[in-house]
Amino acid sequence: MMKPWKAVKRLVPMFAMLALLLSACGREDLSVLRPQGPVAEGQLGLIKLSITIMVVVMLIVFGIAAYVWVKYRRKPGQTDIPKQVEGNHKLEIIWTAIPLVLVLILAVATVQKVFAFGEDYSKDANAVKVKVTSHLFWWEFTYPEYGITTAQDMIIPTGKKIALELKTADVLHSFWVPSLGGKTDTNTDGTINKAWLEATNEGVYLGKCAELCGKSHAFMEFKVKAVSQDSFDAWVEAMKAPVQTIQDPAVAEVFKTQCLSCHAVGDQGGPIGPNLTGIGSRETVASILHNAEASGKPIDGKPVKDNLVEWLTDPQKVKPGNKMPSPKEDLGLTDADIEAIADYLANSKLSY
Numbered sequence: 001m002m003k004p005w006k007a008v009k010r011l012v013p014m015f016a017m018l019a020l021l022l023s024a025c026g027r028e029d030l031s032v033l034r035p036q037g038p039v040a041e042g043q044l045g046l047i048k049l050s051i052t053i054m055v056v057v058m059l060i061v062f063g064i065a066a067y068v069w070v071k072y073r074r075k076p077g078q079t080d081i082p083k084q085v086e087g088n089h090k091l092e093i094i095w096t097a098i099p100l101v102l103v104l105i106l107a108v109a110t111v112q113k114v115f116a117f118g119e120d121y122s123k124d125a126n127a128v129k130v131k132v133t134s135h136l137f138w139w140e141f142t143y144p145e146y147g148i149t150t151a152q153d154m155i156i157p158t159g160k161k162i163a164l165e166l167k168t169a170d171v172l173h174s175f176w177v178p179s180l181g182g183k184t185d186t187n188t189d190g191t192i193n194k195a196w197l198e199a200t201n202e203g204v205y206l207g208k209c210a211e212l213c214g215k216s217h218a219f220m221e222f223k224v225k226a227v228s229q230d231s232f233d234a235w236v237e238a239m240k241a242p243v244q245t246i247q248d249p250a251v252a253e254v255f256k257t258q259c260l261s262c263h264a265v266g267d268q269g270g271p272i273g274p275n276l277t278g279i280g281s282r283e284t285v286a287s288i289l290h291n292a293e294a295s296g297k298p299i300d301g302k303p304v305k306d307n308l309v310e311w312l313t314d315p316q317k318v319k320p321g322n323k324m325p326s327p328k329e330d331l332g333l334t335d336a337d338i339e340a341i342a343d344y345l346a347n348s349k350l351s352y
């Protein structure tokens with residue numbers, strides 16, 4: 001037998017470790033326990049229903065067990081074998097029927113919610129349609145009704161259904177915004193999954209990739225920024241407005257040949273990398289470098305320009321395994337180019 005103090009000595013570090021680990025789960029905008037829309041509320045309802053059923057079953061079973069242990073334990077001097085019972089028809093029916101009923105209650109509620117949250121609102125005139133494409137390790141959001149594409153920050157109006165069509169550009173990822181709803185896989189077989197979300201209140205909600213997809217899976221974050229309908233309309237207009245170009249012709253040429261071959265800004269550039277229109281107003285750079293200017297700030301950030309310089313100087317250091325070529329080593333950008341491009345992008349802001 002281990003001495004009690006020895007057991008305590010072993011357990012204390014374990015509990016300290018657990019406390020430390022779990023304390024990281026408290027990020028305000030990343031909790032299924034603080035639902036911010038009808039889908040997340042429904043999902044929390046399912047969690048509560050199943051926990052309630054489990055707790056009630058546990059209390060009854062443990063209660064009966066404790067009663068039997070105490071009441072029928074061997075009395076001092078008792079040597080005879082108790083009365084042997086073999087089978088009890090009534091009891092067997094009861095303990096088969098009760099779990100069946102409980103499983104049925106859970107099944108009906110779950111199936112009903114699964115279908116309700118997978119409902120296709122892409123034909124609903126009142127819903128905002130967003131096509132979500134997952135990439136190693138970033139998220140692309142296209143708004144077909146408005147002809148705009150953005151990355152990393154999904155801007156939505158509050159109080160409206162957001163009809164999502166989800167697909168992947170490479171491997172299996174999973175779209176999850178804990179405080180709004182999800183998770184929905186982006187399949188590799190070309191099938192498109194449909195889901196919807198709605199945010200009741202304005203705010204910035206953290207989204208995660210919920211499927212192990214590679215080296216930077218844990219950094220494959222995004223934000224859902226819920227704003228008023230007026231702000232949303234202003235954002236759409238700002239996204240479509242003509243963009244400022246780089247003044248210095250030499251830097252503009254580097255930007256055009258090396259950056260716009262993959263990325264788009266306004267109506268210039270390509271669709272391979274994240275669209276950079278208005279990147280100066282985003283919550284983060286590369287989803288994990290938090291911007292000091294951002295509106296939803298669970299973490300203190302650095303100025304967006306500093307984050308852009310950090311990213312452009314060595315993208316692999318920030319997000320290992322990502323597909324961005326090294327601006328310095330592969331594309332031949334100088335520190336001065338990076339500084340100028342970071343400055344330009346940091347000032348590429350949208351007012352909404």
Ligand code: CUA
Pocket residue numbers: 134137172173174209210211212213214216217218220
């Ligand atoms: Cu994408 Cu994990």
